[in-house]
Amino acid sequence: MALIKSISGIRGTIGGEVSNNLTPIDAVKFAAAYGMWLKNNSTKQNLTVIVGRDARISGKMVSSLVCNTLVGLGINVTDIGLSTTPTVELAVTLDAADGGIIITASHNPKQWNALKLLNNKGEFLNGEAGEAVLKIAEDDSYIFAEVDNLGTYNKKSNYMQKHIDEVLKLNLVDVEAIKKAKFKVVVDAVNSSGGIVIPALLEELGVECVKLYCEPNGHFPHNPEPLKEHLTDISELVVKEKADFGIVVDPDVDRLALVSEDGSMFGEEYTLVACADYVLSKTPGNTVSNLSSSRALRDVTEKHQGKYEASAVGEVNVVELMKASNAVIGGEGNGGIIYPESHYGRDSLVGVALFLSHLAHSKMSCKALRDSYPSYFMSKNKIELTPQINVDKILETIASNYKNEDVITIDGVKINFASEWIHLRKSNTEPIIRIYTESTSQETADALALRFIEEIKNCI
Template sequence: MTLIKSISGIRGTIGGKVEENLTPIDAVKFAAAYGVWIKQQRDKDNYRVVVGRDARISGEMIQNLVMNTLVGLGIHVIDLGLSTTPTVEVAVPMEHADGGIILTASHNPKQWNALKLLDSKGEFLNGVEGEKILKIAESDAMTFAEVDDLGKITKNQAYIDMHIDAVLELPLVNKKAIENANFKVVVDGVNSTGGIAIPLLLERLGVHPIKLYCEPTGHFPHNPEPLKEHLTDLSNAVVKERADLGIVVDPDVDRLAFMDENGEMFGEEYTLVACADYVLGKVPGNTVSNMSSTRALSDVTEKHGGSYEASAVGEVNVVELMKQNHAVIGGEGNGGIIYPDLHYGRDALVGVALFLSLLAEKKMKVSALRATYPSYFMSKKKIELTPQLDVDGILKAMEEKYSHEKLTTIDGVKIDFSDSWVHLRKSNTEPIIRIYTEAPSQNEADQLAEKIISEIKEIANI
């Protein structure tokens, strides 16, 4: 079992020993550290933090521990109950709150849970602030409130509806065209809060959803990561219902994937490509994704006359570069759409609304839309190395070997060839090099990965 402390929060498996798993004591300790950090940001009389959770089984227990720890620090809590990651992100500035906590382990299985931490803008903390919280958690610098100064918990379960209101008010969301298209859509909510939010959004858009696993029980009916091999039931339902498309999200609703009318994956990497194509067709501008995302976004951006930039892997890095480049849309290749006109966070709800607007205006089938985009294929592999090997030295040697190619070294080494690329990154927790490649065919992507692996093994003498 596992407990992982990082700058983005704390995550782990439920039960077991303290400091080895996500136990009640670990949840309290980390929530307290976050509360102390919140109070260090600004000297004021009243502090407010928004807290919401996905539907996983341990969520209510962890949420009660977290909320009452904040109350013990004299911080008032706005309890959203069952919610989504983007909904909490939207709620923080709406509430003029000092921060937010989302209790979710995202696409991890049901035994996992996590505390994801937000700042006063409803955005994930950067590395510097995350490090401060880790240090507070390991210190004795926690002073709790006296009895007359305890915080209070206020329930507000209207925020999913308010989030949907904000999506529908976006000028680029073409509600009338979507309603007129009379789409038939199957939704896989993986028995979490996407099963609440996505059908509600579709109904507000004039679409009647066919629900699959939309009861927020936390008993995930399949591996909750929205990948092809986990979505056989959705594929079968789309074909059986003769639906126009299928929609699937992860448990906290920040990742989004589509399925075409034939029950085939649109491609998680292409969620962002399609949404960007729609936005750039209306509003000229730039885009950003992380270095391990498909080149198709760059192709589509350039087609519309914009410029594309790649950030280091991690949502906070994507957001930072989007702000620097004034990107009109960005995100990650794992189906994460970041649309700044709403907020700076991955949001499946806004992704659904933009994608359906594009599909309705194009008046074409999902498979035909996919065929309009450049076709690339990815390979994702890793090499396990002995702890004694110098991983940084190996990456440096690969950088020198390919110095004549276009290189990016802000996050490992990315080598851009004329029609393909490879991205090499080391793990922060174990002696592993991750190797991501992309090429015009799956065979070429796999062959490029194997070639790079053999070169690394030769350098490392293994």
């Protein structure tokens, strides 16, 4: 079991020993540290924090602990209950709140949960703010409110509908074109909150929706990370239902994967590519993704005479570079779409609406659209870490061994070869080294990964 503290929040497995897992005491401690950080950095007397959660079994328990801790600090809480990460991000801006906390472990299995922390813009904390929160938790420097100064607690339950309304207002979401196309779609929401909000969005867009694993009970029917090997059920159902395509979201609905009408993977890397192609065709500009994302976004951006840039992995890093480069769309190759016209956060609802608009305008099938893009193949692997493994030393050795190649070290080590690349980095959310490769065929991408796995093992 594990507890991982990082600038983006705290993530761990439920139960077990304090400080080694995400126990109630750890949840309270970290919520208190975040609340103190808010108070230390505001001149306002009355602060408000939005709190929402995905459908994980532990969600209600952790949310209750977090909400009451903030109230104990004298902070007002708006509990929006079962929700999504992008919904909480939007709620912070819609309500002009001072911050937000999302109770979700994203793609991790059901025994995990986490506190994701937002600033008053509804964006993830940057490195400096995250470090400050960690320092407060380490020092146990909390000052709780006296009885007459406790915060208030309010429940509101209509924010997923507000989120849908905001998506439908976007200029590039062509509601009439989507309705006219009469799409039929299968949705796999891994029995979390996406099972409510994605079908509701599709209904308003006039899309026929076949539900698969859309009961928000927190019992994930398969590994919740939307990778090919976990999505055999929806692939089969898309073909059986003669659907136009399939939609897959992770438990907190910030990652979007698509399945073509023949059951093949559109590829979560190509979710961003397709949405960017559509946005750039209407509003030319620049794009950003992280170092572990496909070169296909660069190719599509340059086709539209835009400039592509790559950031370190992590949503906050992508957002910072998007703002600096005035990007019109960006995101991460894990199916995360960030569209500034809506907000600076990965948002599957926005991704679904933009993709449907693109498909309606193109008058192509999902598979034909996928085949129209540059063909790259990725291999995503990992090596489990033990405390004895010196990851930094391993990455330094690899970088040194390939110093005559195009090596980028802003986030782990990325080595660009002529027709392929590899990115090695320590995960922010799990005790692993991630090994991502991309090449011109699946065989060569897999072979590149296996080659470097052996090189890493030789360094241990």
